Amino acid sequence: MSSQRIENARNVAIVGPYSSGKTTLLESLLFVTKAIHRKGSIKEGNTIGDSTTEARDRKMSVEVSVASSNYQDIQFTFLDCPGSIELAQETQNALVGAGAAIVVCEPVLEKVLTLAPLFKFLDDWEIPHLVFINKMDRAAANYMEILHALKEVSARPLVPQQYPITAKHDCVGYIDLVTEQAYHYHSGNPADPVPLPEDLAEEEQAARTEMLETLSDFDDGLLEQLVEEIDPPQEEILQDLKQDLSADLIVPVFLGMAENDYGIRPLLDALVKEAPATNITAARRGLKTKEDGDTLAQVLKTYYTPQGGKLSLVRVWQGTLVDGMTLNGQRVSGVYRLMGGHQEPVQKAQIGEIVALGRMEDIHTGDTLGSEEVESGLPKADVMSPVYALAIAPDNRRDEVKLSGAMGKLLEEDPSLHWEQHGDTHEVILWGQGEIHLQVSLDRLRRKYNLSMNTRLPQVPYKETIRQEIKSHGRYKHQSGGHGAFGDVYLEIKPLSRGEGYNFHQTIVGGVVPKQYIPGVETGVKEYLAHGPLGFPVVDVDVTLTDGSYHSVDSSEQAFKQAARLAMTEGMPKCQPVLLEPLLMINVAAPSEFTSKVLQLVSGRRGQILGYEALEGWKNWDNVTAYLPQAEMHNFIIELRSLTLGVGFFTWQYDHLQEVPDKLAHDILATAK
The missing domain is CATH 3.30.70.870 (Elongation Factor G (Translational Gtpase), domain 3)
Known part of the structure; x- marks a missing residue:
């Protein structure tokens, strides 16, 4: 691959909330660039993306789909990512290898908030991204209102590059704010240039001024021109857009209707002119961009296919990847370029390409692969905690x-x-x-x-403990011809403080229980504690062997084990056993406008609020800390997402055991019986 070829490649992830139209956008991108001759549809289940049975049955993306096309001598690799918040791990793993991202959203104010976690991840990883407002034919709000809502959830300044032209509330075209040329959409063809509508001149000027002022925050020369009321050249504006987008300083905004191919060509043109080439992305990660260096790649996704077995989707960051070469001590068995569910064998892949490798059995998603020993792996997305x-x-x-x-x-x-x-x-x-x-x-x-x-539903791992100290006696005697069995023990059973676990002692004097039989006593106690009088494992209990007797012929370790079990069976029900449940420490993150609802949700599930504060690194989000009974956790994430437009999330860890309230304990024990 020549340096020109490196510069003429783009890896672009298509991301956004569920139902925003990402897979439809991919179909339009492939159709407009002539990578496919007929567009598929979600309804018919014949799209390039969503090629798996699970995706088509649900009519939604469930894993990353890859497709390639060529436009204006630029080789594009698109990564169509799932939109469901439950499948965000797929999206995050794929974004690690992307050079840029198209954030697809709908023109609905209530849904804009769902972009917040996605914007946060893109900004944390400094991945250049632009917004494509899809379904403009169904806009439920004014364009400027949508922009304002988007600004509230983005840490980077938004830069609209287009302004919509509407007729009777329908979007029929747009104004390019860089060139100030107006266009009307035309089915099946590029948009037609038309004169700038006079009734939009004021709005267009205001939007263009806002765009230039935002760019001037990062360009002193442009700022001077604006102060002196000099209209900057288009080439200079485009250069600023390219530099600022590549550095993840701004978020350009485009609009259209992917289902009708409206707005697709301007979006592609922006990716050609403004999105960073693959070598720029590699350089920003501190990697070499020469094709003759050591090969370095990273696994973005693992597939198990019915025909080809295991496939590892990788992004080549350095050098050249060749079929048959050895990476991390394993031989590459096939290099493939993916087009949805189809695989095209290739002999090699160059810097910036995203390809699939066959049968890399000991390689996992996120791994860094190298032709030489890799001293430290490339950064990878954190694995999400299960909920x-x-x-x-x-x-x-x-x-x-x-x-x-x-x-x-x-x-x-x-x-x-x-x-x-x-x-x-x-x-x-x-x-x-x-x-x-x-x-x-x-x-x-x-x-x-x-x-x-x-x-x-999983069972709750209840435990039990005791409140009262007691002394208990157990004697095991069995005679059936020949040697019999005899063991006799006296035990003191005491409660311990919460969290102390289990202790066993012995205070035997005078050899009333020989030393060789004492381990049998402890074994009998432990076996009983695995299933206490309420039917659950017993914790926080102290058992002391205080006395006993033995028979010189019939006694054995096994007999003393049985005697200990009898003593525990006799004594434990008299110790006022109580049921314990595990309590989790949870940290719930949600937009501040939903904090009161989160507090009600936690309290309504017997949770104990410990406090809440602003969530570090998140604009207008709070973090609620609380104790929550594990029994109340099962559908907690479902209700939390329902209350927070799908964006709320939480992490948890086991903290301690706590007594179950009497009425609830009665119901639990009745059900268990």
Whole structure:
């Protein structure tokens, strides 16, 4: 790849909330650039993106789709990313390798807030991005009102490069604020240039002045021209837009209707003229941009395909990637350029290209790959903490042996999943980001690995403890011909402070219980504590062996273990056992306008509010800290998102055990029985 070729490549992620029209935009981009001859539609299930069964069944993106095209001698690679907040891990992993992003949104004021987490991630990673306001034919608000709402959720200043032309509330064209040329949309063809509408002259001038003033914040020369009322040349404006966008200083704004291909060509022209080339993106990450250097790539996504097995989607950051070469000690078995669900074999990939590598078995999403030893990996997106869980079990019990291998592959494709065999409840629990997320994952298990699952709500790992101290006696005596069995113990059972766990002591004097039998006593106590009088594991209890007796022939460690169990069975129900539930420490993040609702949500679920404060690094967001019973966590994320337009999120960790209120404990124990 020549240096010219490097400069003529663009990697662009298409991101935005669910239903904003990202996949439709990708179809239009491919159609306008003649990469495809016929546009697909979400309704018909024949788009280049969303090629998997799970996506088409739901009519929504569930994983990153890749497609390429050529426009004005620029090679574009588009990454169509899921919009559901539950699938944000996919989007974030892909954005790490993108040179720029198109943020797609709808012209609806109530939905603008859903862009806040996405803008925050783009700004934190300094990924250049522009906004495409889609579905302008369905605008529910004035264009300037939408811009104002967008400014409220973006830390970077917005720079509108277009102003809409409307007729009877329909968007029929736009004014290019750089050239001041007006255009009317024309179905199937580029927009037609038309005279600037006189009734929009004042609005156009105000919007253009705002654009130039924003750019002048980063260009002293432009500022001087504006002060002296000199109209800057178009070339200078474009150069400022290119420099400022490449440095992630501004967010240009465009508009259109992807379904009709309206606004697509101006968007492409902006990507050609203003978006950074792949070598600029690499240089900003501190990487070399020469094609003869060591090869360095990063895995953005892992796929398991029915025909080709494992595919690793990588972004080449340095050097040249060649089929058959060795990366991280593994031989590359095939290099492919992806077009939705189709794979085109290629012999090599150059700096900036995004390709898929075959059969890199020990390589995972986020890994840095190198032809030489990689001293430190490239930065990768944080793995999202799980917030929603289901207990799963195969329909066919004989499939249990296959589950571990299938889950391993599922987690490779989606790092935001987590699964565990719970030590207390003995359930297999699948954790993820929400109900849709887990249902998509279960569909994959069924389709790819022929594993159908039964699901239910996970059991709460309740514990129990005691309030009262007691002394108990247990004697085990058994005679059945020959040697018998005999063990005799006296135990003191005491409660401990919360969190102290379990202690076992012995104060035996005079050898009334021989030393070799004392481990059997402790074993018997431990076995009983695994299933206490209420039916749950017992914690925070102290047991002391104080006395006993033995038989020189019939006693054994096993007999003393049975005696200890009898003593515990006799004594523990008299110790006033109480039920304990796990309490979680949660941190709930939400826009400040929803803080009162968040406080009500937590309190309504028996939560204890510890306080709230401004969320660091987030404009007009709060962080609420609280204790929340684990029993109240299951649908918490669903209600939180419902109250906060889908943007609220929380993290959690186990904190301590707490007594369950008497009435609730009665209901829990009745259900358990």
